[in-house]
Amino acid sequence: MAFISTGYNPAKPMENRITDIGPKDYHDFYPPVIANNKGKWSHHEILEPGVLVHVGDSGDEVYTVRVGGCRLMSTSHINEICDIADKHCDGYVRFTTRNNIEFMVDSKDKVEPLKNDLASRKFAGGSNKFPIGGTGAGVTNIVHTQGWIHCHTPATDASGTVKATMDTLFDDFQQMRLPAQLRVSMACCLNMCGAVHCSDIAILGYHRKPPMLDHEYLDKVCEIPLAVAACPTAAIKPSKQTLANGTEVKSVEVKNERCMYCGNCYTMCPSMPLADTEGDGIVLMAGGKVSNRISDPKFSKVVVAFLPNEMPRWPSMTDAIKKIVNAYSNGANKYERLGDWAERIGWEKFFSACELDFTHHLIDDFRQQAYMSWRQTTNFKF
């Protein structure tokens, strides 16, 4: 397409420039029933999976229908969301903190037509466009990252692993049969954008090979002290290298026995790439939570050291996740989050219940704090 100006003048970039206006005020987008009852809600109820009702002190009711969203979506999909909101909800709609979509109506008789409309919409391939669910003690949307769609440091894909996992756990998105809600999160490298470090189950992209060094360009495109300081295990030191043509250049040296492939150095220095088809894969973690309900918030712990990247459906990964979810739903008491359950029965029982192998990779060896994760007691089960 030929160039079409918005009115911006590249010769005078600062002229008519609008800045620091911030986001729009959320009050502008409240449905009237929300605006009228704001701060005066009496109680709420989950009527069925995906459908909530909130009752105001005034007696006003607002019914919310929550549907799954793929997070990465086209403008035509957003237009369709807007069409649904126009048709049923006077043009109002919201997105949740787990990237589900919520349609709200102000009376009970509007709920069924909305639900029927949502449930009827499918993509040509057959998948639901707007599956209803994600409430109560079930599995809701997977918080995830960019993967091979857009980032340069991933060790796996985000959208692909998430679709495969949600397909496997889909029944639990539309039911509330678990002991408590189960949060699954995904991050495609251990920068952990998102919530993997604090989720019931977490999928994490992982490398297994040290970085390659492009000595010819390293000093030109990298600030060497930053690459050295990026390493958590001090595996990197500055060094002089001689190129094939005899020139001596500044670069770095990596002590491979000290490297644990975090990829931090590549984040800081483009001449230290480490992504690798066979080397890269997935780590699973479990037992994290952010709420203060009964037990304090917890970090998730590594429970599977490595699973290969098996595009496009990651079967070994979804099998392992399914085993964890089944063992948890069979074993945990009501209200117990996955981490509460694992701590109550003991992690040695968690591994046997989930039929997961325990390997030496799972034993913490990072700095002094690792000591605290070993067992300093005779209390254990055979």
Added chain:
Amino acid sequence: MATLEFNGKTFEIDEDGFLLDYNMYNEEWVEYVKGQEGIDEMTDEHWQLVKVLQDYYEKNGIAPMVRVLSKLTKFKLKHIYELFPSGPGKGACKMAGLPKPTGCV
């Protein structure tokens, strides 16, 4: 990667218009970048900032932190933006010939 001709000088640059090698820097480069970065006229203050970045990079092998740059030049961040509308990284470091900023930028 591309090769750029400007006022009789050649520069190797990346897709964001950063110099691929600090040693290629010369004053023609400033002329070229200033057009791209919304700068009409290079003032003494512009030059002062460029020189501080270059001295710091030559001595330390890294670009200074923003607070250090502010302290060394005595320019507040607001003033740095007045001089270089794209900011200290994309504007000033590019013009000074420093490597492209990395990390989660």
